[in-house]
Amino acid sequence: MFYRFRNDFQLSIITLLGVSAVTGIVPFAVFRFWNGEVLAGLLDTAIVTLIIAGMTYAWVTGDSRRAGVFMCVLISAGAAAVAIVIGTKAIFWIYVVLVTSFFLAPPALATVCNLLMLGAVVLVGDPFDQNQSLYSFLATGIMVSCCAYVFGRRNEDQRIRLERLATHDPLTGAKNRRVMEEEMQAAISTFERNDTPHALVILDLDHFKTINDNHGHGVGDVVLRDVADLVNRHTRLSDTLFRFGGEEFVLLMPGVRPEATASVAENLRYKIMTELRGPRGSRITASFGVASLRVGESDDLWLERADSALYEAKTTGRNKVVVAERMEDDMDDMNAQAIVDDRLTTAVPSC
Numbered sequence: 001m002f003y004r005f006r007n008d009f010q011l012s013i014i015t016l017l018g019v020s021a022v023t024g025i026v027p028f029a030v031f032r033f034w035n036g037e038v039l040a041g042l043l044d045t046a047i048v049t050l051i052i053a054g055m056t057y058a059w060v061t062g063d064s065r066r067a068g069v070f071m072c073v074l075i076s077a078g079a080a081a082v083a084i085v086i087g088t089k090a091i092f093w094i095y096v097v098l099v100t101s102f103f104l105a106p107p108a109l110a111t112v113c114n115l116l117m118l119g120a121v122v123l124v125g126d127p128f129d130q131n132q133s134l135y136s137f138l139a140t141g142i143m144v145s146c147c148a149y150v151f152g153r154r155n156e157d158q159r160i161r162l163e164r165l166a167t168h169d170p171l172t173g174a175k176n177r178r179v180m181e182e183e184m185q186a187a188i189s190t191f192e193r194n195d196t197p198h199a200l201v202i203l204d205l206d207h208f209k210t211i212n213d214n215h216g217h218g219v220g221d222v223v224l225r226d227v228a229d230l231v232n233r234h235t236r237l238s239d240t241l242f243r244f245g246g247e248e249f250v251l252l253m254p255g256v257r258p259e260a261t262a263s264v265a266e267n268l269r270y271k272i273m274t275e276l277r278g279p280r281g282s283r284i285t286a287s288f289g290v291a292s293l294r295v296g297e298s299d300d301l302w303l304e305r306a307d308s309a310l311y312e313a314k315t316t317g318r319n320k321v322v323v324a325e326r327m328e329d330d331m332d333d334m335n336a337q338a339i340v341d342d343r344l345t346t347a348v349p350s351c
């Protein structure tokens, strides 16, 4: 629980809001019922209840983004409603909401909620008896919103940048190995749930070391980037490319039936060989190992089978595609043949 609290900023804000709502708004609700302000008391109670529901949803589902959007809309509408019902006494809450909404929702949505809230308070509630107070309220409200917007925008940009750094390889833009493990697990769950076939392709550039050694690492980097671009251009949007290691990439392809995997990989092999050019127009080639996900298979075993197929492609000439299932069938045939030969030699003793 503490781990989630520390690692999910939005969840921590939602929780803080939930705890503040209980400790801060409940006494007001009680006080309002006590004072005979039944409508305001009911409003406070509804707001606290919905905030607690949003907080519970975030903790149970882990979907703190959706919960944040819900809370932002809720507290904006709630604060506006309370200000309309009880007038200027509730105006201070508006400032709390103007800032908090940027912690809960994306900046654009928070801005819209803030403007709607200010508009509703001024146009529907009309809580100010002097124009000067009205203008002060609007001016300070908009100023607070602008400052919070700048902060929220910056915060959002940094979050997106950090998220990208944590999930993508900076050189090629392909996703990294950590994400690959998560997405392979998700693929296994989808396969078990609704039988959607999945193929895994490992591709490894041939003799890449020679490019680095002869032309330098900078040139090697350009080749790696070109390979990632080419693969992304020639695969579906639902396919995901990961950088597995130095010059090794993994492609996860949902919805590709086992009998079609070879031709998909063969197409990529051909495109790399014919469209990519290395330094001084030299040819770039890659070897491929392909494996389709099997029932009950773990991600480690699936990857291991694709890796063995790649090894076979490397050791039998490179610039080729080896399909794990075919390789395994061939090995089974060879083993069966060896058993038959063995039986024959033991049944017919040599003279």
Ligand SMILES: Nc1nc2c(ncn2[C@@H]2O[C@H](COP(=O)(O)OP(=O)(O)OP(=O)(O)O)[C@@H](O)[C@H]2O)c(=O)[nH]1
Binding pocket: 171, 204, 205, 206, 207, 208, 209, 210, 212, 216, 217, 218, 219, 220, 221, 224, 245, 246, 247, 314, 318
């Ligand atoms: N330019 C560049 N080179 C890298 C990067 N990561 C790994 N490498 C290089 O990739 C090369 C991999 O060499 P090997 O594992 O021998 O593979 P290979 O030369 O392609 O040989 P085969 O795979 O057997 O065909 C090494 O020279 C590494 O230094 C990188 O990010 N940029």
